[in-house]
Amino acid sequence: MLTGKVLGFITALLIVLIGGALLIILPNSGAVQLMHRAFHLGWPGALVIVGLLLYFQFFRKNDQNRSELVFKCVVGLLGYGMLFIAIANYAMNFNDESAGAPGEPRFLPISLVMFTVASFTMAMYFKGVRVLLQIGGFMFFVAACLAGFGNWLPQVKADPPPVEEKTADVKQMSVSERSDLGEKLIFGAVGASGTQGAIGKGQCPLCHGFQKGFLSERAPNLFGVPTRALERLTDPKYSQKDPSKRDTVQKEACPGCGTAQSAAEYIAESHACPNCYVVAGFGVKGTNDKESPMPAIHKPPIALTLDELIAVDTWLFAREGVDPPSPDEIEAAYKKFIPESDRPKPAGAPGAAPAGPVPGAPVVTGDEPVNEIFTKALCFACHTIPGIPGAVGAVGPKLVEKTNAPQRLKDPDYKGKATTVREYIMESILTPSMYVVKPYPDNIMPKDFGKKLNAAAINKIINYLSQLEEGKAPPKIE
């Protein structure tokens, strides 16, 4: 008859046999390495248990409990072995860079499950502490499930922003370069302004809407702000002539700063002193619009420098086709509302404020070769891209854009704004729904590439794809 003890011995024997077979057949496998590590860590204890086992077996021949004592040693050895395999798994995975993000172990919950098995096995034979072992094992199981769930979810590791981030001299830039920088500061990437969820150092889209008709519940939609700014100046609540009559918690950006006289000054004042004028309905709840929830943008946690603010304001004008004020004009506007002592230091200067956080950092830096960019952005999963190893996806169209793009632009169904191959590729990346190639369905391609890819990466992708031609060899990867 198969008693518990016989079953136990059979199990132990099976485990030893499987372990032995693994050692012989797959000496370099992960499991064997794990066993090696476990043995390396726990051999002294195992030696003690084996010693006890031999002692009971050969020196306590007349003891009535001998077989039970020997059996307990066998089970103890098994449980002990599992415990150390679990510990070894922990030790090996704790700093395993391949498991997830560097140093972010994702296989540790497995150890917890092994602890559970080990404690339940031990509990079967060690009656004195049975309940403690079972409760402990059960808790390990609950903790393993919860940790496992945590590891299964998307993993994002957010690095702090660099303390010093140098911005090129905006005054030397062309209007479009300055505007691009502004867009990057607001949305995280050039061309990302149409992407939902795209966000940059300035963090503006956390609260503000930027597209016409976009429902903006947390803060005013900034579409049309260059023209609307002038209307706001005439609002009695703005009290342009006498700021002391303002019904807000802060009347002026600084004592004697006065009020804005132009659209540029209005925007500068809004950034420097959000409390000075709160658009109706957007104040902190319960303050009757006397206080704004917006932080001063030149101070932490966002802390844009004057140069960065100039770029941001330039974009606000330029993207609507309005001639932006000159950098000097914008700078003068900020200097009017931010006193010298309070002024953000130029980036890189001693004591410069740290940059704000960038949640959900881009997946690439743009310095990688283009094949790596395609891989990291997962383009290859859906598209066939000649010249890119492994890019044989069929969920989306084949990307031979030197051939395809001109045809698509001529398609009567094409409603986009692109006129060149390069523009078409950029549009397809940033707003994939603008034109959907037949017969592929819409809404399959993610719409957040503006967030995941920066300007340099998008530029490299465009350079590469625009050279791909049906039936011809792909260009060299840079």
Add this chain to the structure above:
Amino acid sequence: MAIITKQARKKIWAFLALGMFSGLLLLPLFLSLPTGASGADPVPAASAKAADAKSVEKSRDVWYKTEGPVVGAPAPKTTDGPKDYPRYNFESRVLLWVGLQQHLYYGSFVLAVPIFCMVVEYLGIISKDKALSRKYDQLAYDFVKISLTAYSLTALLGGIVIFTFLTLYPTFFTYLSGIFRPVMATYALLFIAESGTLYIYYYGWDKMREGFLKWVHVSMSVMLNVIGTVLMMLANSWIAFMQSPAGVDADGRYLGNIWHVIHTTLWNPINVHRLLGNMAFGGGVVAAYAAYRFLTSKTDEERAHYDWMGYVAMFIGVCFLIPLPFAGYWLMREVYAYRQQMGITLMGGLLAWLFIIQAVMIGALFLTTNYYLWQGMERMRGAERYQKYIKYMVFVLIACFIVWLTPHTIVMTPAELKAMGGQQHPVLGNYGVMSAKNGAINTIITTTVLSFIMYQRGNKIPTVKWAPLGNSFLFGFFTMAYINIIWLAIYGYYIPANVRVGLSVPQVASTLSCLFIGVTLNALMLKGAKDTGPIAWGQISVRSQYALIMLATSFTWMMGLMGYIRSSVRLFWHVNEIMRDNSPWAFTHTIGFGANMISFNVLFFWMTILFVFWLGSLGAKKAPVTAPSGQKVPIPASSH
């Protein structure tokens, strides 16, 4: 006459104790009253003297916007190196994380248990039934006995935390302690007072068993709780300051008003949230203790006692779990009011996935609570008539739980992504949206309320005349609630997001109406109801005790998770916007790493506290008082 006087005296004491207890609960409210200090802040003597010689430099408070004399040094600008961040060969932040979390677990436990103790002891005093009174007294004693060993461990862990902090973050610690110097001294003094009171309270239990001395004894528990709560609030002021600093200027210079530094904008929401959280957590730990004792019991009497104790503790835990989301809502609202970006980082940004884990845990907690109640019905004669409904309820709960935990987007390998044709599953992706989830969670809670009502009437048959009407009303009420919740969940798919948000209000209203109206009406119907037999305490399945352990482990895990969320929302700041973390560990870990650490902390806590329980069982000097067989075993008034 003498009897009347004695009763009157009892009543006066009862009211006094109750008044003090209410006072304790209202304390956070009193402290939240606006401070009178608005610009006329007291100038420290040293500064006043200096003012004679030269004018004192003044600066503006970052939160209160009041002017105050600069009396502290600016927040240090640290650099990565051994001077500011000395280290062992390990991530310093993780070491401190473990130490702090363990200290917090034990601290919460020893703060919560005396509150139960006070309430239960008080119930024992005012109870007219002698057996019941003894039973309550024994329970209170059991509670405090468990917390006593934990108390020494709390102090020990506190010491370890201080040394770790000092060793690994000396510059930051110096800055914080410079600002909080008076608070830290008060904290130490209060800790001594707490220890003294606790030891007199515990060791004086037998000496102060009867008459007036018993009242002195129960008053001492009130004092113990007042001191404990103030201790907790002082410790909270440090973390609240780190998250939403006040009382310092933009450079982090202390402006001489200690009340501003303590009373930051998030202090009181954190106080209330933690007080409630501690109670739920304490209930969980005591329930696990009772389960452990139940499973190791050798006699039926012992099993009956610990079964009852587990039920009471679970009941307390769940009772405090219900208001916890409202306190959480207040805290989150204040976070949004303080810094909108901080709120968005929590709820819609970097840390939002952690709230998904929290949601799953909430679902699991409700499932477990239901399971325990169903198991509990097995020890009631007459409850068999409800057994047939359980399978349907299981189906509803599991279906809702699956919807509740379905994520909107899933991280996949390229091959999986290709196979699925997008980031969302074509069918299951539809359940990942808020509309489905709101419907699911409200259905789960409403079903739990239904389970509780079934449990309440397990061994009772209503005899009031209007019982048929009442039953029909309850049936209709729950049916309408379910229809309302599910219909709105479906309707939510057809309307824009901004309108959909508003649908949660009528859904939650349905759930809460079921909770309050359903339970109250049921209790009224059960007045003078016919008993179909006593509750056979102790005759509950072993599985039910594992449900209690599951509840306790989940409470602990959730506490670790929420603490991690609250702390990590500071991102790369030691003190938000005042002192930047320039150590190599200023980054935010992935969710997986956080979950592993929380699991480690939870298991470490439970391994040590199981050891404490085991120690307690070795030195059990008092056998539990048990009711004579056949006598009704007391249960909280609200449970039957």
